[in-house]
Amino acid sequence: MRFNKLDLNLLVILNALLTERNITHAAEKVFLSQSATSSALARLRAYFNDELLVAAGRQMMLTPRARDLVEPVREVLMRIDTTIAAQPRFDPASEARDVILLVSDYTTAVLVPPLLAALYREAPGLRLHLRHQHDKPADLLEKGDADFLVIPSQYLSKEHPSAALFEDDYLCVTWEGNSRVRERLTFDDYLACGHVAAAFTTGKPLASFDGWFMESFDVKRRVEVTAPTLTALPSLVVGTDRIATVHRRIALQAQQTLPIRVWEPPPRIPRLVQMLQWHKHRNNDPAIRWIRERIIEVAATV
Template identity: 50%
Template sequence: MRFNKLDLNLLVALDALLTEEGISRAAEKIHLSQSAMSNALARLREYFDDELLVQVGRKMELTSRAEGLKDAVRDILVRVDATVAAQPQFVPSQSNRLFRLLVSDYTMMTLMPHVLELAYRQAPGVRFDLRPQVSNPQRVLERGEADLLIIPKDFCSTEHPSEMLFEESFCCVLWNQSNLVGDDMTAERYMAAGHVVVHPGDGIALADWFMQRLGMLRRVEASTFSFLSPAHLVVGTHRIATMHTRLARQAARSLPITTRVMPVTMPKMQQCVQWHKHRTSDQGIAWARSLLKEAVLAMDSASDAAA
């Protein structure tokens, strides 16, 4: 099929080339032979009157025209997938659909076990691909590389719909033999202590973001990429970690740590789910969103029972 003399079948090949920035990787991605992909690139170069991909040293790079096409082509394919290729009905018990979710290790440890348990009961054939959080997660959503993002409201894109799942507070975590355990945790003692903080990937943790907004500078003595690991890293030290309360309570069941109320005022985190605006009518996405809400109730019920 052609539109303005462009073979629309070439859009899939173009998207793969722009994403993978290489002929062999692009061919592998959409299950074409390398020669077929090379032929597709030649036709695309002729249509756009641009090289699109050029050899620079041992790798290929996008031309400026190709960079300009990258997001536009992906948006077209996402729209087609959402409005034309999507199944009109979604029956959980009969589906084997794969849902791709971007989650932090905090969400992985607290919410996702309940999500998978509930999903297994309702839709045993449904599969989940849980992917790590990245900076600018909305770009992953817009490129159709994730179905749902589970992220704090402060990091949600204003271009796509979202809804809040639950609120989360923060607490102090200490080794239960720390010399800070016996006395009241004041703001002065908190700020004077050494801290274990989280720097997830190339982003910023919400706790750090809150601290910056409050104009508070902690003495960082250790940093880690994982939200769970500070509970392990304070053991045997007199350091403090600031952690999500649900995650800290979960860690306290198996580690020699204790928790304290935060001595400084920190806003609660509002954990949300976000999806692409073109996929609001997708029944599978709607089911997954309702599943997440049901899992929140199960998570907190289990937490109350363990308390």
């Protein structure tokens, strides 16, 4: 199909090229050969009278015209997918569908197991793919590379709708043989102990928590150990005088199997509000709406 002399099939390839900035990767994304993708790029260059992608060493860079096309092309394809291509009805008992969720290890431990059980009973044909959250998880939602994002409220994108799932607070965790913390955990103890904290792709241990802590108390925690997951923190204090500050649900789960003690944190820490977010153009997709409602229902029982 052509519109204003443009083969609309090329828009899918153009979106892949603009996103991947690599002919080989774009070809894999749209299930074409490298030569067919190169041919499509040549046709796109002729239509727009612009190089679109230019070599810069081993990489390819977008021209100014290509950068201007990124959002409009993505927007057009997303609208087509959610208004024309989407099925008007969704029968959970019989339909098959891939669903991509961006989740943290905390969400995977707390929310995902009961969610999988509920979806298996009602929609056995759903195939769920859990993806790790990177520095900017909302970007994957924006690109259409994920269906849902589960994230604390302070990290929500303002561009897309969301719903509250559940809240959690925090506990401090120490080894039961900790020589410093015996009868109670004081604020001085909290500052004197070395800390075990989470560090993600940026390498900054719990930047938001530490920033809040510094702003509130004008002191800095002494972080001695960092780990790439939140759920690992309780096990990493065992055999040491260190302390970890983790979500209450993680601490209580860990207490069932580890030689640890849990304490109410001496500083009053703001509660976590865990949110669900989805793309604005998929708001009325029957399948997305049904899955969204199930996630919210399951979260209410966590």
